[in-house]
Amino acid sequence: GAGVSQSPRYKVAKRGQDVALRCDPISGHVSLFWYQQALGQGPEFLTYFQNEAQLDKSGLPSDRFFAERPEGSVSTLKIQRTQQEDSAVYLCASSLNNRRNTEAFFGQGTRLTVV
Amino acid sequence: AQSVTQPDIHITVSEGASLELRCNYSYGATPYLFWYVQSPGQGLQLLLKYFSGDTLVQGIKGFEAEFKRSQSSFNLRKPSVHWSDAAEYFCAVGDDNYGQNFVFGPGTRLSVLP
Numbered sequence: 001g002a003g004v005s006q007s008p009r010y011k012v013a014k015r016g017q018d019v020a021l022r023c024d025p026i027s028g029h030v031s032l033f034w035y036q037q038a039l040g041q042g043p044e045f046l047t048y049f050q051n052e053a054q055l056d057k058s059g060l061p062s063d064r065f066f067a068e069r070p071e072g073s074v075s076t077l078k079i080q081r082t083q084q085e086d087s088a089v090y091l092c093a094s095s096l097n098n099r100r101n102t103e104a105f106f107g108q109g110t111r112l113t114v115v
Numbered sequence: 116a117q118s119v120t121q122p123d124i125h126i127t128v129s130e131g132a133s134l135e136l137r138c139n140y141s142y143g144a145t146p147y148l149f150w151y152v153q154s155p156g157q158g159l160q161l162l163l164k165y166f167s168g169d170t171l172v173q174g175i176k177g178f179e180a181e182f183k184r185s186q187s188s189f190n191l192r193k194p195s196v197h198w199s200d201a202a203e204y205f206c207a208v209g210d211d212n213y214g215q216n217f218v219f220g221p222g223t224r225l226s227v228l229p
Contacts, residue, residue, distance in 0.1 A: 004158070033216065042119075042205050042219030043159070056216065091158065100147050100209055101166050104217075106158035 002026075004107035006092050012113045013082045021077045021110045025094030032075050033104065034067055035091040043091055049075060050098060082114045117142045117208045119220035127226040128196050136191040136223050138206030147209035148189040149217065150180055154202045162204075165189065176200070201227045 005024040013019050025032050030051055035043035036059075046065070048056040051072035060067070064083075069075040079086055089109040095102045118141040128134055140146055147166050151159040163174025170182040180191045189206060203222045210216035 035217075040222075042207075042221050043217070044219070045216050048216055093159075101164075103161055103164075106151075106160075108156065108158045 004092055004094050004105050006090075006107035006110050008110060009108065010111050010113075012115060015083060015114055016081050017114075018078065018080045019082055019112065021079075021090050021112070023075045023077070023092030023094075023107060025073065025075070025092070026105055027073075029094035029096055029105075030072075031095045031098045031102075031104075032069060033093040033095075034075070034077050035093065036061075037089040037091055037109070039088070046077070046090075079112075082112075084114050087112055087114045117146075117210070117218040119206050119208055119218055121204075121206055121220035121223050123223045124221070125224045125226065127228060129228045130198050131195050134191075134193045134196045134200070134225070136204050136206075136225070138189045138191065138220060139187050140189065140206070140208045141187065142208055146189075148180075148182060149207040149209065150174065150178070150189075150191050151205045151207060151219075152176075152202050153205065153222075159205065162191070196225075196227055198227045198229065201225055 007022045032049040034046040037043040045059040047067045049069040064080045066078045089111050091109045093104040093106045095104040120139045149164045150162040153159050162178050163172050165172050165182045205222045206220040207217040
């Protein structure tokens with residue numbers, strides 16, 4: 001596709017349920033980022049991949065959060081035993097490389113609501 | 116650690132009026148600075164960015180921003196606002212190690228009166 005695609009767009013989960021959020025980056029983009037955006041706030045960094053390697057996961061809020069990008073393209077963010085505080089929009093971004101002057105393109109996000 | 120503040124949570128302007136959105140950053144070295152816009156239900160779209168050189172940068176949709184190192188600011192401006200500019204605006208600073216690990220500000224919501 002032409003841009004970063006995320007699915008599902010909306011997800012409602014019962015507390016304690018596991019969820020998986022998918023990100024399809026722009027073809028050929030090496031770098032992939034996940035961000036969490038709580039209601040009324042700016043996005044916060046979760047994790048970064050360069051190809052299939054997860055180089056930084058310092059932003060993951062707990063060990064219930066896990067991300068993977070096994071073949072260096074599609075990425076999945078998994079949240080186990082969801083809690084109400086996990087409710088947020090999860091944004092994925094990709095860029096051609098990790099140089100600082102390379103533009104990052106964002107997907108529309110997945111809005112997760114935990115009830 | 117880097118940080119970004121946007122002092123104005125919500126701004127309302129009339130269509131055709133000028134606009135300035137404030138952004139202040141805390142960063143030890145020369146910052147890479149960005150402004151993004153987010154419309155309801157949409158992803159973030161890059162408006163403009165500053166890396167080096169001319170401190171006045173031009174972006175899309177008629178926006179510009181000025182980097183002032185002495186004030187640690189990167190304010191966004193537009194001379195004449197259009198109704199379609201109503202959105203959430205985020206200022207961000209890029210990380211040292213890889214530029215797209217952004218630290219975002221809390222955002223400023225812009226409303227435009229007809």
